Amino acid sequence: MCPENAEKIERIDMESHIEVPETPEELFAAVQELEGKVVGREEETLREIKELKIAIKSLKLAYKDNPEIVESLDEAMHSLDEIEIPFYSTDYKGEGADLNRSYGPEEAEEQRTYLEKYRYSEAKFSSEDEYMDFLAQNLTSLEEINLFLKYLYRYDLTSEKTHSQFIENQGTTYSGDWWKSPLQTSTEYNQSEGRFFGDCDDIAILFEEILSRQGKNPFFFVIPGHALTGWIEEDSDGRYMAYVVDTTSVSRDLGDGECKKLEGKAGQTQEEVFEELVNSFSRESDAHSEFNTDQMNLGFYISGKDVAFDIPANFALAQRYHELKAHLMEENFVEILEILNEEIERDPESINLKIARLQFQLLMNADYSEIQQSIQDIVAMYAENVGNRNARNNLNQTAYFLTKKGYTGESIDLLAPLIEKYNEVFFDINLNDTLSDLYVGNNDFENAYQNDVRSLQEIARAEESIQAEFGGIAPIKYWEIYGVTSMDVFRDMITSRLNNNPAYKAYVLQKDDLPDFFRK
Amino acid sequence: MGNLKPFKKSYLIAGAKKKINMLQKKEAKLVIANKNIEKIKEQLDRIREKNELTDLDKRLYNA
Numbered sequence: 001m002c003p004e005n006a007e008k009i010e011r012i013d014m015e016s017h018i019e020v021p022e023t024p025e026e027l028f029a030a031v032q033e034l035e036g037k038v039v040g041r042e043e044e045t046l047r048e049i050k051e052l053k054i055a056i057k058s059l060k061l062a063y064k065d066n067p068e069i070v071e072s073l074d075e076a077m078h079s080l081d082e083i084e085i086p087f088y089s090t091d092y093k094g095e096g097a098d099l100n101r102s103y104g105p106e107e108a109e110e111q112r113t114y115l116e117k118y119r120y121s122e123a124k125f126s127s128e129d130e131y132m133d134f135l136a137q138n139l140t141s142l143e144e145i146n147l148f149l150k151y152l153y154r155y156d157l158t159s160e161k162t163h164s165q166f167i168e169n170q171g172t173t174y175s176g177d178w179w180k181s182p183l184q185t186s187t188e189y190n191q192s193e194g195r196f197f198g199d200c201d202d203i204a205i206l207f208e209e210i211l212s213r214q215g216k217n218p219f220f221f222v223i224p225g226h227a228l229t230g231w232i233e234e235d236s237d238g239r240y241m242a243y244v245v246d247t248t249s250v251s252r253d254l255g256d257g258e259c260k261k262l263e264g265k266a267g268q269t270q271e272e273v274f275e276e277l278v279n280s281f282s283r284e285s286d287a288h289s290e291f292n293t294d295q296m297n298l299g300f301y302i303s304g305k306d307v308a309f310d311i312p313a314n315f316a317l318a319q320r321y322h323e324l325k326a327h328l329m330e331e332n333f334v335e336i337l338e339i340l341n342e343e344i345e346r347d348p349e350s351i352n353l354k355i356a357r358l359q360f361q362l363l364m365n366a367d368y369s370e371i372q373q374s375i376q377d378i379v380a381m382y383a384e385n386v387g388n389r390n391a392r393n394n395l396n397q398t399a400y401f402l403t404k405k406g407y408t409g410e411s412i413d414l415l416a417p418l419i420e421k422y423n424e425v426f427f428d429i430n431l432n433d434t435l436s437d438l439y440v441g442n443n444d445f446e447n448a449y450q451n452d453v454r455s456l457q458e459i460a461r462a463e464e465s466i467q468a469e470f471g472g473i474a475p476i477k478y479w480e481i482y483g484v485t486s487m488d489v490f491r492d493m494i495t496s497r498l499n500n501n502p503a504y505k506a507y508v509l510q511k512d513d514l515p516d517f518f519r520k
Numbered sequence: 521m522g523n524l525k526p527f528k529k530s531y532l533i534a535g536a537k538k539k540i541n542m543l544q545k546k547e548a549k550l551v552i553a554n555k556n557i558e559k560i561k562e563q564l565d566r567i568r569e570k571n572e573l574t575d576l577d578k579r580l581y582n583a
Contacts, residue, residue, distance in 0.1 A: 027540065034543040041550045048557050055564060069567055076560050083553045 052080055114151035115194055120187040128183050135186065136213035142259050145207075145245070149257035153203065154195045155247050179301055179308050182209035200247040201227035203257055205301045207245040212322070219321035222297040222310060228278070232270045240264040242277040271315045293318075294350060297394075300328050311359070312352035312394050317343050333364050351381040355394045362401050371407075375414055382418055399434050408441040427458045433493045440497060445507040452494060452508075456517055459490055494518065 056077050063069040118135070125131040139145050180202040190197050198206075204220045207229040211218035218231040230244040241264065247257045262280065264273030271293050278291040293315035300309040302325075309328055311317075317324070320339060327335045340357045347353060358374040382395060395418065402411040415435050422428060432455045439448035498505040498518075508518055 031540050031543070034540060034547065038543050038547050038550065041547070041554075045550055045553050045557070048554075052557065052560060052564075059564065059567065063567075063571065066571070069571060072563070072567060076563055079556065079560055083556050 049080060049083065053077065056080070110147075111151040114147060118148060118152055119189070119194070128187065131187070132182065132209060132213060136210050139210055140214065142243070142261055145259040149203075149245075149259070152195050153257050154190060154197045155199065155257065179205060179299075181301060181303050182206040183303070201299065203245060203247050204229040204299070208301075209303070217319075217322065219318045220299045220301070221313075221318060222299045223278070223291055223295075227299060230274060230278070232274060234270075237266065239266055240268065240270040240273045242270070242274040244277060274315070294347075295352060297352070298324070300325050302329050305329070310397075312355040312397075314343070314347055314350045314352055316347060317353065317356075333360050336360055337364070351378065352394065354378050354381065355398055358398060359401055362405050365405075372410075375402075375410060379414055379418070383421070396428075396431050396434050399438065403438060403441060408438055412438050412442065412444075423458075429455050429459065429490055429493070432458075433490075433497075436497060440501050440504050443503075445504050448497075448504060449508055449511065452497075452518075453515065455490055455493075456515060459487055491517075491520075 056073050060070055060073045063073070118138075120128075120131050125134065139148055180198055182205055185198045185202040185206045186196050188197075189195060201220075201222070204227045208218050208220040211229065211231055216231045216233075218229050220227065220229045228244045228246050230242065232243070233241045235241060242262045243259060245257065245259050260277065260280075262273055262277035264270070264276075268276075275291060275293050296313055296315065296318065298309075298311045298313040298318060298321060300311070302308065307328075311324070317339075320343075324336060324339065327333075327339075337357065337360050340353055340360065344350065344353045344357065354374060354377050358371065358378060361371050361374060378398065395415070399411045399415050402408070402414070412435070415431075415438065419431055419435055422431060432451055436448045436451045436455075439445070439451060494517075498508065508514065511518075
């Protein structure tokens with residue numbers, strides 16, 4: 001640019017405070033309105049930039065004999081490249097920001113090539129199955145997987161866009177997240193960017209399918225706050241290479257997703273290499289426990305049946321992922337129990353395997369004596385696992401299964417003595433909420449009320465320094481992206497409990513010392 | 521995010537808040553981008569005004 005015209009490209013202050021509406025209706029309306037507006041403006045801006053670039057190139061040609069003008073034009077072109085186009089960039093500046101790439105014009109071109117190559121259309125593929133095979137045939141290298149994720153995928157937590165089922169395998173297990181099928185994830189595109197979208201589990205499920213079709217032996221696994229798909233290969237020297245497809249932890253914003261690899265050292269077992277890989281990247285939402293292969297859960301999405309399973313596991317069980325999946329597809333629960341019993345024999349200290357066994361005993365309506373034995377085993381083991389976050393989640397889940405099967409009283413016996421111990425270490429509103437549900441289920445309204453008041457007090461006490469996590473309470477920095485406080489989460493919990501149980505609501509409302517929170 | 525108790529509403533609110541935040545930032549960025557584009561346009565106009573184009577140049581420029 002000519003010196004007298006040189007003006008600094010303005011930068012936006014990303015730290016400025018942004019107001020968001022309070023009620024859900026206002027929020028969703030605002031999102032829709034804003035999205036329409038921004039998408040329109042984005043397209044217009046991109047078009048203008050493109051036209052300007054053509055104009056500058058033409059002018060350069062026209063004034064090629066005037067070095068002063070050419071220099072000015074080069075500077076103008078540079079300024080144009082400097083302009084941040086939100087379409088191609090993200091704002092997250094924290095840990096993991098390396099995964100958020102700002103695309104320049106060349107990358108934008110490459111993205112178009114990738115979108116063209118990989119996007120599903122009925123014209124290009126005779127069936128959806130053929131499309132999955134196409135992905136499997138083409139996404140064979142780490143580099144290609146990463147470019148595929150970079151250009152076609154956008155992390156998105158907005159579940160309302162998906163029509164995934166609420167996961168519940170025949171009334172005995174549950175999960176709080178909505179999982180999309182591999183096809184749904186890879187063939188539905190967002191409006192603004194034409195990319196497919198989903199969160200960690202959606203991508204993990206998609207890649208479990210793709211990698212399986214390649215004959216690899218992947219397993220889709222779940223750790224607190226995150227889900228991934230991993231696989232292990234052995235090289236000619238007998239060393240293990242571990243891989244995971246990772247969308248970065250949920251507390252990161254807008255990662256593109258990445259396939260990560262760790263080359264094991266000679267003498268390392270595959271379990272060690274795998275554990276090292278998963279622990280090598282930051283999982284901010286899981287600050288309380290390192291990933292431990294003895295405490296992993298395995299996830300299963302059974303395409304075509306709209307059924308998903310989430311099974312507490314250990315690494316040995318993960319190695320039998322495809323055996324398990326085949327049985328789950330056929331609902332051969334007897335075989336699964338046999339596998340679990342074999343693994344429990346090998347690893348009798350694994351609390352996860354015992355919980356998994358209990359889940360399948362419940363699923364198969366085993367004799368109550370067997371179930372009771374399992375519960376006693378598990379309770380004894382939990383006492384040793386107070387600080388284990390996976391154990392807490394699984395305890396919560398176990399209590400839920402028991403309630404589903406009508407063992408409400410037993411669930412309270414299981415939960416009540418333990419929850420006090422857990423809360424001393426790490427207060428968990430989710431666990432406390434389950435306990436309240438159980439009390440209400442037993443028509444023990446007084447205990448339910450006392451328990452709810454306890455949750456309220458804990459949250460109020462800690463409100464300054466914490467925010468809610470979906471499964472409990474985490475330090476504020478992990479959840480500022482979502483802007484959800486523990487009070488918000490608790491308000492939802494208490495509202496649904498009161499609305500679903502009119503008798504409990506009536507009981508609570510006649511309380512003299514009822515905190516204002518409950519009246520709202 | 522597997523074994524977590526469902527509370528769909530707060531999940532949706534969290535997603536919506538996150539999204540609105542992102543869109544507002546995007547919008548703010550676009551405003552800046554448009555301002556900068558305007559400045560570059562003005563500069564190009566000044567270059568054009570200062571320098572007469574030949575017929576060939578004009579053809580190239582308009583191409």
